[in-house]
Amino acid sequence: MTHWATVIGTGAYLPEMIRTNHDLSEMVDTTDSWIFERTGIKSRHIAAADETAASMAEHASRQAIEMAAIDAQEIDLIIVATSTSERIYPSSACLLQQRLGIQKCVGFDIQAACSGAVYALSIADQYIKTGFAKTVLVVGSEICSRIVDWSDRSTCILFGDGAGAVLLSASDRPGILATHIHSDGGYEDLLYCPNPQVAAVAKQSEPGFIQMRGNEVFKVAVNTLGRIVDETLEASDLQQSDIDWLVPHQANMRIIAATAKKLGMDMDQVILTLEHQGNTSAASVLLAFNEGVRDGRIQRGQIVLIEAFGAGFTWGSVLLKY
Numbered sequence: 001m002t003h004w005a006t007v008i009g010t011g012a013y014l015p016e017m018i019r020t021n022h023d024l025s026e027m028v029d030t031t032d033s034w035i036f037e038r039t040g041i042k043s044r045h046i047a048a049a050d051e052t053a054a055s056m057a058e059h060a061s062r063q064a065i066e067m068a069a070i071d072a073q074e075i076d077l078i079i080v081a082t083s084t085s086e087r088i089y090p091s092s093a094c095l096l097q098q099r100l101g102i103q104k105c106v107g108f109d110i111q112a113a114c115s116g117a118v119y120a121l122s123i124a125d126q127y128i129k130t131g132f133a134k135t136v137l138v139v140g141s142e143i144c145s146r147i148v149d150w151s152d153r154s155t156c157i158l159f160g161d162g163a164g165a166v167l168l169s170a171s172d173r174p175g176i177l178a179t180h181i182h183s184d185g186g187y188e189d190l191l192y193c194p195n196p197q198v199a200a201v202a203k204q205s206e207p208g209f210i211q212m213r214g215n216e217v218f219k220v221a222v223n224t225l226g227r228i229v230d231e232t233l234e235a236s237d238l239q240q241s242d243i244d245w246l247v248p249h250q251a252n253m254r255i256i257a258a259t260a261k262k263l264g265m266d267m268d269q270v271i272l273t274l275e276h277q278g279n280t281s282a283a284s285v286l287l288a289f290n291e292g293v294r295d296g297r298i299q300r301g302q303i304v305l306i307e308a309f310g311a312g313f314t315w316g317s318v319l320l321k322y
């Protein structure tokens with residue numbers, strides 16, 4: 001028997017410390033107006049020294065568990081999307097399992113850069129459909145601030161820290177309607193982050209910071225997200241006008257506006273967190289989805305399109321009925 005993967009809870013965590021564009025203008029040669037006009041970002045949250053992807057994931061997960069009103073022991077699968085795990089192993093999912101005190105469960109991380117949460121939701125959907133899992137905790141948690149070169153004005157303005165969580169449960173009621181995920185490994189040079197400790201010896205001199213050719217990434221992102229919108233609509237029996245909410249990856253306001261236009265949607269149908277969070281990589285769509293649910297914009301029965309694009313390149317979409 002197949003099941004729907006239905007959302008039963010959402011949660012979020014943002015670190016207390018806020019770094020504004022003004023703060024950045026004292027660190028590198030930039031201005032608030034340059035950053036805001038090019039990106040739509042005004043401030044971002046920065047994790048404290050003792051915070052980790054797993055500790056932030058715990059806060060977001062506890063909120064989702066509380067909203068769902070379930071016992072954490074019912075969770076039988078945890079998937080954490082992150083590129084900034086505290087340890088190479090154990091995975092952040094295992095560290096989170098331990099923090100939540102869940103005895104019996106399967107946990108693993110998924111790394112697909114900024115598309116990580118979309119990948120994780122797609123995987124969770126497959127496991128619920130096949131009956132392998134009944135209650136799945138999907139988390140995106142990122143400490144981008146630790147892989148950003150704070151002296152590089154072309155990248156440090158973009159990223160922030162945070163965690164978002166979604167609890168999915170097997171149900172007879174429609175939930176995730178379709179997912180599409182893709183990757184193309186031909187774009188490594190446009191956006192990457194070295195791991196100097198385990199890099200080939202010849203490459204170990206490269207610092208472990210995000211390297212990006214922003215302008216070129218921008219162009220590919222706009223084209224690719226346009227295609228994913230077409231693909232998602234073609235694969236479902238839905239029209240553009242059936243989509244109530246767009247929950248996009250929060251990387252750049254101009255990329256988001258181009259996708260909304262492609263869907264014929266007004267910007268007030270788009271859940272935006274970019275201005276005060278920046279790009280939180282794999283956490284971004286889950287943070288935005290949580291915000292839309294908790295402030296009452298996203299209502300039960302409405303259709304939501306979540307989409308993301310990231311290093312790899314990776315990209316994908318999740319179409320769901322809330």
Ligand code: COA
Nearest residue numbers: 029030034038114153154157214215217218251252309310
């Ligand atoms: N403040 C002021 N000037 C800056 C700056 C900053 N923070 N960062 C770059 N500049 C300068 C550049 O040095 C360049 O100067 P030059 O013309 O004298 O050489 C000029 O601004 C234009 O740089 P460019 O990179 O072409 O700007 P842009 O319009 O493409 O905007 C980004 C840069 C990064 C905002 C934009 O490319 C972007 O958002 N790309 C997508 C990135 C992204 O989303 N990545 C994550 C994908 S998941």
